Amino acid sequence: MHMKKLSWVLVSTLLLGMAGLAWADDDARIISRLGMNSPKDHLRNASIYLVFNGNKVEDLPAVPAADETRFYSKVWDGLYLQVTTEAGADGVAGYMFSFSQDEANQTVLNTDELRDVPSLREVAAADFRSDDNFSIRPLKPGPGVPTDRGALRVMHYNGFDVEIRVLEFKIGDISIKKKPYFEKMSCLVTIWEAAPAK
DSSP, rough: OOHHHHHHHHHHHHHHHHHHHHHHHHHEEOOOOOOOOOOOSSSSSEEEEEEEEEEEEETTTTEEEETEEEEEEETTTTTTEEEEEEEEEESSEEEEEESSSSSSEEEEEEESSOOTTTOOEEEEEEGOOOSSSBOOOOOOOSBBBBBBSSSEEEETTTTEEEEEEEEEEEEOOOOTSSSEEEEEEEEEEEEEEOOOOO
């Protein structure tokens, strides 16, 4: 009799666990404080709040090209934020952030990052999921590094610094072995002007 009850409990637990896995069909998180204080010696600053729904964003001009879309916003005279969607198998795999001197993205400005490492300019859905897309990737406090980009990135350009802070995201269809993609992502991009490097 004892063995029968134990078997029933084990089977019930197994069924509930399997049902729980089936119910978790996306990964939606709100990012709490991540640390990082703003620089004190900046000349001027600008903050741009962005909410992406896949390959759409409100209030920014969009330039479609094949599977990608480029959005842009003026920061101040001679400086434009450019964000390009990165297409994945099932949706937007990530967003690439860059800066240019013009809205047409003809005069691109380079960051001081190395070219042979993953770029902090890319916010990818894979940054928040394990390699097999089976579980969440823990978020560490403080700015990310190329090997663990995380939800907070700080980049340095000649004449200004940039912080990209992911605030909230939803990754759809988190099935194992399926490439993660963003259904929604919001972030705050803050730009601090600094004295140009000599």
